[in-house]
Amino acid sequence: MKHLKLLVSIVLIALLSTASMVAMAQDDGEEEEPPELGTAEDLEVTEEELEAALEALGEDGFIGVVACTYSTEYHSTVAESAEAYATEKGLNVRTFDSEINVETQISGIENFVSDGAQVIVVCLFDPPSVQSALEEAAEAGVMIVQYAGRDMADLGGVTISVEDADMGYAAGQYAAELINEELDGEAQVAILDYPDIANVVIRADAIRAAIEEIAPDAEIVGNYLGGTADNGLTSMETALIEHPDINVVVSINDAGALGALQALENAGRDDVIIVGIDAEQQAIDLIEEDTMYKGTVDTAPARTGEMTIDAAVKLLAQAEIPQNIAVPVNLITAETLADEE
Amino acid sequence: MTGLSTTMSGSGQRRVMHSLAEYGFVVMFFLWAVYLTLATDNFATTNNIFTILRQAAIIGITAIGAHFVILMGDMDLSAAAVISLSGVVMGEAMVNQGFAPIPAALAALVVGALVGLVNGLIVTKLRINAIITTLGTSSILSGIAFTITQGKTIYGERGNDPIDKIEFLSRNRVLWDWVPVPVIILFACYIIAFIVLRYTAYGARVYAVGNNERAAWLSGIKVDRVRIATFVVAGALAGFAGIMQVARQGTATAGMGADFLFPILTAVVLGGASLRGGRGKVFSTLVAAIFLTSINNGMVLLGIDIYTQNIVSGVILVVALSMDRLRTLRL
Numbered sequence: 001m002k003h004l005k006l007l008v009s010i011v012l013i014a015l016l017s018t019a020s021m022v023a024m025a026q027d028d029g030e031e032e033e034p035p036e037l038g039t040a041e042d043l044e045v046t047e048e049e050l051e052a053a054l055e056a057l058g059e060d061g062f063i064g065v066v067a068c069t070y071s072t073e074y075h076s077t078v079a080e081s082a083e084a085y086a087t088e089k090g091l092n093v094r095t096f097d098s099e100i101n102v103e104t105q106i107s108g109i110e111n112f113v114s115d116g117a118q119v120i121v122v123c124l125f126d127p128p129s130v131q132s133a134l135e136e137a138a139e140a141g142v143m144i145v146q147y148a149g150r151d152m153a154d155l156g157g158v159t160i161s162v163e164d165a166d167m168g169y170a171a172g173q174y175a176a177e178l179i180n181e182e183l184d185g186e187a188q189v190a191i192l193d194y195p196d197i198a199n200v201v202i203r204a205d206a207i208r209a210a211i212e213e214i215a216p217d218a219e220i221v222g223n224y225l226g227g228t229a230d231n232g233l234t235s236m237e238t239a240l241i242e243h244p245d246i247n248v249v250v251s252i253n254d255a256g257a258l259g260a261l262q263a264l265e266n267a268g269r270d271d272v273i274i275v276g277i278d279a280e281q282q283a284i285d286l287i288e289e290d291t292m293y294k295g296t297v298d299t300a301p302a303r304t305g306e307m308t309i310d311a312a313v314k315l316l317a318q319a320e321i322p323q324n325i326a327v328p329v330n331l332i333t334a335e336t337l338a339d340e341e
Numbered sequence: 342m343t344g345l346s347t348t349m350s351g352s353g354q355r356r357v358m359h360s361l362a363e364y365g366f367v368v369m370f371f372l373w374a375v376y377l378t379l380a381t382d383n384f385a386t387t388n389n390i391f392t393i394l395r396q397a398a399i400i401g402i403t404a405i406g407a408h409f410v411i412l413m414g415d416m417d418l419s420a421a422a423v424i425s426l427s428g429v430v431m432g433e434a435m436v437n438q439g440f441a442p443i444p445a446a447l448a449a450l451v452v453g454a455l456v457g458l459v460n461g462l463i464v465t466k467l468r469i470n471a472i473i474t475t476l477g478t479s480s481i482l483s484g485i486a487f488t489i490t491q492g493k494t495i496y497g498e499r500g501n502d503p504i505d506k507i508e509f510l511s512r513n514r515v516l517w518d519w520v521p522v523p524v525i526i527l528f529a530c531y532i533i534a535f536i537v538l539r540y541t542a543y544g545a546r547v548y549a550v551g552n553n554e555r556a557a558w559l560s561g562i563k564v565d566r567v568r569i570a571t572f573v574v575a576g577a578l579a580g581f582a583g584i585m586q587v588a589r590q591g592t593a594t595a596g597m598g599a600d601f602l603f604p605i606l607t608a609v610v611l612g613g614a615s616l617r618g619g620r621g622k623v624f625s626t627l628v629a630a631i632f633l634t635s636i637n638n639g640m641v642l643l644g645i646d647i648y649t650q651n652i653v654s655g656v657i658l659v660v661a662l663s664m665d666r667l668r669t670l671r672l
Contacts, residue, residue, distance in 0.1 A: 229590040238641040
């Protein structure tokens, strides 16, 4: 009897966890509408605004850039580009590396405030922990520009970030254009997804939307687990067994797409169109070398850095700007790489 | 007569229950395979079966080490981090330091074995719980791997990629160009593991330590030495799996092993090894690793929505694991 109870309770736990997962899956579908987004055009700085900003800063005032870290390419590029761009405009700017450490970031913000920063440009990796430091800064009259996230709207800060939907759409759009140009609009498409992360799901949905809209005759055979090279590889090996005619792979990131490329090459394929997101160096090399890898979407770190400074200037000049601004994404293909050279 | 037949049927029932407990997951595996054979066109094809076996190789090989450690009643949570670190060492040595494949592979294996040695020494000499120890080393290893790669992917120049030299470990087929190399390696590792556990003094000592450490010590077994050796074996096997994974994905990244920890431990537990040590069959771990791989394979073949896949694999696992509880049922 005791063991029967044990079995029953195991089954109950299984059922309960299933039910809660189903409930969670449904919750995901009921997210709030995202806020209206401004564009890069809203940040175009006029001569008068720049002068007003320089005057507002005066001799001692400065723009403080608080980076999440300098140890990844994306983050160091944003911060360095912001610094270079501000210096070029004649604005006083100082930078600080939070080293992905909450305590370091808090003291960095506090030091900037007490040193007379008028605008703080900040990247947040743990928003709730740093909120009170930013609230104090805001109370002291410091204006806040957040990049690579949208958590500071409550504090009246401006946020500047790449939208996952834009990245997904750009990747899907390019794949769809290639389907129309090279495959007469017909293709079997696999989407590599990573549903554990909500933002990534937005990318995958946007990829699907773009393909359905621009290449309506292409068949999307399924969403498969990607995100890492091994997942992309394993999923593609299995997907090819069920759908040997897959000839387009669009992935929510480059890592998964690179795994898929390996699986496709192992299967002796050389006729597949692969598009990823993130602009990893390996992906860029493969695009340049004219392989099956045709495109990747750049998160535009340098542009992000410049836009944070434009936003700071606008705030200093007391110009009106939208609270949330999207960074335009950048598609990298063999053509864009050739143009750069 | 009646009394005797009742007893016989009672013991018969017990036997059925016992073997269900021992091989319950095999029954689940069988049902799952039959269902997939009927429901999909491609499950029971040689191509797909070899794909599953190939995909099971990394988990399967590392699970041998985990199996040995669990037989002693310990637990090694650092296996996944060892896969990452030795993979990164392999990639770094070949691509950026110009090592030939064999020295690079030796370096990767030594890294794995050294980690095992450190784990073993901490567990036996400092008397720190193996779970805590290996959780700690796991974090250190992952940090080292990220320091080496700086978060970037290690890969060679296309057409002149040193990693191509070990690609045969993943891509080639042997035996009349039919069986993939990783499948051969996987089975060879299990046969060796079986022989070691069954026919060597070391194997007997592992079981003895797992069954009753004190009794083993009293009978003259150098318990600490057996435990350290077992951690070294587990580390080296995980290191080997790291090499195999580099061959498989053609690149190395600091997080390349991270997703493997759960399936490795699940394979050992699903295969019926007792977490208290002393009991477990290594071939059951192999079957469990293949079963686990077939779950994901089957769901892709069935075209199950990616969001639903976690639910299905969770249910299959819970049911398979609860069969193990039949062991304790008395009828």
